[in-house]
Amino acid sequence: MSGLYKLFGIPSSLYTAKVRSYFRKQAIPFEETGPWDQQYQQEVLPQIGRMIMPVLACPDGTVVQDGADILHHCSNAGLSRYPLLPASPMLRSIAYLFELFGGEGLLRAAMHYRWNFDEINLDTIRSEFRCLFPAHVSDADYENLWQAASGQMRAATTFFGASVENATVIESAYAEFLRLLSEHLVEYPYILGFEPTLADFSLMGPMYGHLYRDPHPAQVMRRTAPRVARWVERVNSGEENRSEYAQAAMTPMNDNQLPDTLIQLLEFIATEYLPEITAHVTFANQWLDDQPDLSAGTNGLDDPAQRFIGMAEFEWRDRKLTTVVMPYRFYLLQVLQSHYDEASHEAQQTIKGVYQRTGLAPLLNLRTRRPVERRNHLEVWGEPIE
Numbered sequence: 099m100s101g102l103y104k105l106f107g108i109p110s111s112l113y114t115a116k117v118r119s120y121f122r123k124q125a126i127p128f129e130e131t132g133p134w135d136q137q138y139q140q141e142v143l144p145q146i147g148r149m150i151m152p153v154l155a156c157p158d159g160t161v162v163q164d165g166a167d168i169l170h171h172c173s174n175a176g177l178s179r180y181p182l183l184p185a186s187p188m189l190r191s192i193a194y195l196f197e198l199f200g201g202e203g204l205l206r207a208a209m210h211y212r213w214n215f216d217e218i219n220l221d222t223i224r225s226e227f228r229c230l231f232p233a234h235v236s237d238a239d240y241e242n243l244w245q246a247a248s249g250q251m252r253a254a255t256t257f258f259g260a261s262v263e264n265a266t267v268i269e270s271a272y273a274e275f276l277r278l279l280s281e282h283l284v285e286y287p288y289i290l291g292f293e294p295t296l297a298d299f300s301l302m303g304p305m306y307g308h309l310y311r312d313p314h315p316a317q318v319m320r321r322t323a324p325r326v327a328r329w330v331e332r333v334n335s336g337e338e339n340r341s342e343y344a345q346a347a348m349t350p351m352n353d354n355q356l357p358d359t360l361i362q363l364l365e366f367i368a369t370e371y372l373p374e375i376t377a378h379v380t381f382a383n384q385w386l387d388d389q390p391d392l393s394a395g396t397n398g399l400d401d402p403a404q405r406f407i408g409m410a411e412f413e414w415r416d417r418k419l420t421t422v423v424m425p426y427r428f429y430l431l432q433v434l435q436s437h438y439d440e441a442s443h444e445a446q447q448t449i450k451g452v453y454q455r456t457g458l459a460p461l462l463n464l465r466t467r468r469p470v471e472r473r474n475h476l477e478v479w480g481e482p483i484e
């Protein structure tokens with residue numbers, strides 16, 4: 099093994115984009131290769147138990163799967179030149195919120211803009227998906243592989259509610275997000291101020307992996323939110339290209355007076371994502387109640403690599419949606435909640451105040467009856483919470 103960190107993923111992978119941006123911004127030398135790589139196939143895959151990206155192979159031989167775990171692993175190893183998490187408990191809570199929302203809440207827009215614009219996107223995506231397979235695969239063989247891989251992702255698109263029928267609402271919600279983020283970026287080069295954090299890296303999943311790179315959404319972003327496109331480039335670069343920001347203004351955010359532009363982004367997250375995650379927690383609790391004998395340390399399903407437990411319905415903006423329930427989302431939600439539980443009374447009051455003001459307060463108490471834990475690189479249920 100080389101002395102470098104090795105990242106397994108492909109350029110168009112959503113979750114790999116989160117990890118790649120962290121490595122680039124933190125100026126950590128690494129090499130990236132696809133899941134076709136011999137090391138992935140022969141050493142990594144048997145360890146992680148499912149075909150998934152991103153995976154990080156560390157120089158000491160440790161293998162870490164999952165974007166969130168990879169960032170926290172590297173941060174704990176002291177690799178971050180910019181702290182992954184802000185020191186302030188208030189801002190840290192918002193960083194965890196963006197980790198949840200970035201990877202999971204923007205998935206609908208990310209999938210819609212990739213898979214519902216075939217005329218503009220399809221040739222590009224077909225070329226991008228070639229990176230999943232070894233270079234020697236023939237065109238004829240690739241055609242079959244592409245049909246299978248793209249078919250699977252198209253099915254996933256509808257599981258996340260990104261159907262053509264929902265197109266106008268998805269697009270207007272995303273336009274609103276771009277507008278709010280553009281306004282926030284007038285004052286701040288990053289989500290939580292003047293340094294990149296988990297919040298920025300997490301948003302890179304959808305915002306870079308799909309929405310900046312795929313032809314149709316790339317044009318939408320460039321034309322309607324060029325400042326957002328520059329932020330995507332900034333977060334993906336080791337350089338500090340923030341010349342558009344006045345040095346004088348670089349005072350850290352004040353916990354007790356968060357910028358209105360950030361508050362508005364939080365309100366957007368409440369409207370966009372709270373109904374969905376609420377429905378998913380309700381579904382999961384019913385599902386857990388129906389399986390009183392579920393063994394802790396398992397996912398409760400026949401296939402230990404399966405990531406979905408069912409479909410839940412909820413009201414989203416002016417319509418009803420049914421989306422797939424993934425325990426992984428609770429894994430991220432729990433981090434936000436544990437941080438809140440462990441904060442000082444004073445910090446809890448500040449966090450609660452902001453969550454109440456923005457409509458996010460239910461998130462602090464929305465809990466599944468069992469925690470989601472990670473065992474052997476898979477998400478599993480823990481013992482019931484008393």
Ligand SMILES: N[C@@H](CCC(=O)N[C@@H](CS)C(=O)NCC(=O)O)C(=O)O
Binds near residue numbers: 111113150
């Ligand atoms: N929570 C996981 C999600 C990873 C994930 O879904 N990755 C996609 C690519 S962006 C994947 O590998 N999908 C393969 C599959 O589901 O078969 C993480 O952050 O690592």
